[in-house]
Amino acid sequence: MVEQGAGDPAALAAALAVVPDVPRWVDTRGMLLSGRATVRVAPGSTVAAGFVATARDLALASVVGHPPVEVIRSAVTALTGDVNLLSPDSAAGLVRDAFPLWRRRTAILHVLPGVTEWEEEQDRDARVFTRETAPRFDHVPAPLGGELTAALDGRTVSRFVPGELPRAAAVPGTFVPMAAVWTDGRPVAFCYPVWQTERWWDVSIDTLEPYRGRGFGACAARAMIRHMRAGGRAPVWGALDTNAASRALAAKLGFIETAGIAVFTAA
Secondary structure: OEEEOOOOHHHHHHHHHOOOOOHHHHHHHHHHHHOOEEEEEOOOOOHHHOEEEEEHHHOEEEEEOOOOHHHHHHHHHOOOOOOEEEEOHHHHHHHHHHOOOOEEEEEEEEEOOOOOHHHHOOOOOEEEEOHHHOOOOOOOOOOHHHHHHHHHOOOOOOOOOOOOOOOOOOOOOOOOOEEEEEEOOEEEEEEEEEEEOOOEEEEEEEEOHHHOOOOHHHHHHHHHHHHHHHOOOEEEEEEEOOOHHHHHHHHHOOOEEEEEEEEEEOO
16 A cells, blocks of 8 residues: 655645545545645555545544545554544445444534524633633543643544544644633633634534533534634534434534534444
């Protein structure tokens, strides 16, 4: 197999040329734009024939087109940690051939149909910050506290199916903004972009357990959506079809379902 990485701008440019900037591909295109991705193709082939994009530090892989089963298998087995393997339905059979014992889940992607009324308002207790102006996360339990710190440092690690990640290492990530909502004098709900493309961003959202069900998560999401909208990017809300709470919150904010992708994991 042939692997072409972040040090090969031509390979990444070729891969980007076949991955459109649409919600369905926000994770994959975001990976390719992030400086964290490598691209694996069959020997003598090109990305146009199909490839697998991987982010080693995130144990994440994505199938594009119809690469040979051997390419899928070699790309994924080269990763460490608990891998999330993304695939369109059209390539799911190839993934099944490569990993017949892996579990398949479905992630539903949601988008806003346009600018919503609440985007013109402000949430009093929400604030957007970066690494330089971030609050302390001493009160945030693991692993969420580590996830938030890593994201601010440019290593976003949120995935559809949580699990063990490779040992933390320096990555050429882009520092990201984050929104949080304060109550009782500290931040309790958080939202940030996992991946960013030219027009879209992938929503990550979480609320500390004692504060769930009180609207803080929605408030953080609204603040982040406003901030990213000012930069020309619209949100993509991805959630497993079994994650009723996340999908209900997306609907409450006005998101509608637009596409589905397969998520394969070893367990």
